[in-house]
Amino acid sequence: MKIGILTRNENSWCSAQLKEAILRRGLQPICFSFPRIMARVGFKPEASLEDINILRDIGAIIVRPIGRGSLEEIIFRMDLLHRLQRLGLYILNPPSAIERSVDKYYTLALLEEAGLPVPRTAVTENAESALKAFHELGGDVVLKPIFGSRGVGSTRISDPNVAERIFRALEFQHQVMYLQEFIEHGNYDLRIFVLGGQVLAAMRRFSPNSWKTNISLGATPIPYKPTVEIEELAIKAAEVLGCEVAGVDILESSRGPLIIELNSQPGWRGLQTVTSFNIADEIIKYVIGRVVR
Template sequence: MRIGLLTRNRKAWCSQQLIRSFKNRGVDVACFSFGDIVARVGLKPSASAGDIDLLTGLDGILVRPIGRGSLEEIIFRLNLLQKLARSGLTVINSPSSIERAADKYNTLAILSEHGINVPRTVVTENVARAMSAFKEFGEDVIVKPIFGSRGIGAARISNYDVAERVFRTLRFQRQILYIQEYIWHGTSDIRAFVVGDNVAGAMRRVSDSWKTNISKGARAEPLSLSQEIEKLAIKTAKAIGCEIAGVDLIDEGGKVTVLEINSQPGWRGLQTVTDKSISDTIADYVISRSR
């Protein structure tokens, strides 16, 4: 069996963990990035990376992660993954789920349609409507880019004049206004790492500020989830179509709210607070799903 590891950096910690786990299971790993891939129409092979025909030379592809890029680059990457999936190659996560999870508005809309509790959120191109939402949410909101991760570009705003200035500046730059109520969480939240039909591990992320991203300096603490929260995390991943996902939640005295879902989550912080190998769990799952 040969698995393709689609990664920006094969030397990254998560990539190295996955390579080790696959090799320990006798699986050959081919590492490449989107920049290594050549797609062809009317020619063969229809997609290759170096000397590897992606459709005949691989049993599956694990996307880790899709990476940053221009709108054109991201659309091409997703369309390329769609082509591979249509041709019968196992792609994890599916390109459609990656696309859904990448858009914060789309993610919350889908989760809400599935009866999952999410923060009250207003998305608009109109500054006046954004200011109305700011007041409706008690003049304490989180403003985020629709596309983005690791807390980059997110800001907490609790001043009317600052909010108006920020909203006008964002619209001048032709950005969508994404305004979310700030839910007090004691500078901590929960990350549940879903693989298939199970939660492979969980942690409490504790920070000195409202941002609880490990990449922003938050620390991981071990956490045992209740059965209710485990089921909710799995339901969240399935609603978006993710087979592997990081689900971020807060528990307000029994009221659990899903904040976000990451379709290509890292687990370095999580691995420090669990004895279970996350990369082994991922490798076992990918092997079981590949042709």
Template structure:
């Protein structure tokens, strides 16, 4: 049985809204996902579904899934070869963002604009048996858009404004209100649907070539968002979950 703080989950709860599953070793992450899949097999209502969370935990998987569904994303290369990574560095314009394959909140993401530094970074990653994941740097004016999607609709949105290229709220970016363009709203909903998320935070960059989705968060926070919207985000989530349980 599943027990947390003396609470027997299956016996005492009807649904589980997953908050960040946390950082950890591959073994720890796999175990946490195994638990979510098991809860689903027991008939427990889990939001987001384990499969959607699994998509979003892996940066390569999520970008590949979005691209497969015709969602515009930054040009991205993932490889285990330093040689191939250096070629990709040049092909992507010599200005890239290197990210850990598993990670969130901008932690571990590094912008690299020098080939020698790139080689050092790539060698360090492979030395530790990691995957080199590099993405073209998209000029975005130190801001991006976070659209909060619940059950196929955008319930709230904000612009995140930063003093650096990282626009994560947890990295110091400040939230600002914004009215979302209908095309961006459609893109956010399409992105959430592509990865199977009922609840999602979709991050959109406004690039010179048009909007690009750089991430879909399956366990989004809304502290910053709540500061700039009149929508009660928590209430919207609870209302949605209760409506699902009544089906």
């Protein structure tokens, strides 16, 4: 059986780990990016990579970060994943889970509706309301790109003049303003890696010089064994978003744990350094279990 890895960069660390894990199982990895796919309607095959018929020749697809693109490209990519799923291909994560998780507003709204704890967050298209929310949120906020990741583009704002200046500029550029109360966390947070409704691995992340604790920005992974409460939170959050695999980010605040986002295509390079087993092997074992039944 061939297992597809949908990735921009097949030499990235995680994709390479997956390839090796697939080979260790005696299966064949195929790495490809969206632009290589040809989709057809009204004639066959429905989707192909050069002479590979995706639905016939590939047993499962693991989606790694789908990458930047124009709105048209992103919508086409999601439509394509949905179609492949409708036609019976197993995709990790399910396309609907990817859509929900990529949008921080969508994610937090669903989590709150499911009764899970999230920080107070305000989202608006207009600068006036954003400024009002800035004060409602205590005058100390994190402004995040609604579709962002890896901490890129998030800014902490605690000066009302700076806030107003930034909000007006963002409104002018038709950007959506996603504002969240700043949570004191001592430069630590939790990353819980959920797979198939269970916690596979977890770490604390510590960033000595920044409130952003993304590993990609230089934070250090620290071994961490989650409490039952944290495990249940992360598992429930993944379930609410329909993620079979998820990297759940949690801040430990003075009023208890707060979920800030779910990553539907989480990396695990940092996590692997504090984990005793091979994470890619577990992901592949899971995928095979889902396909071969």
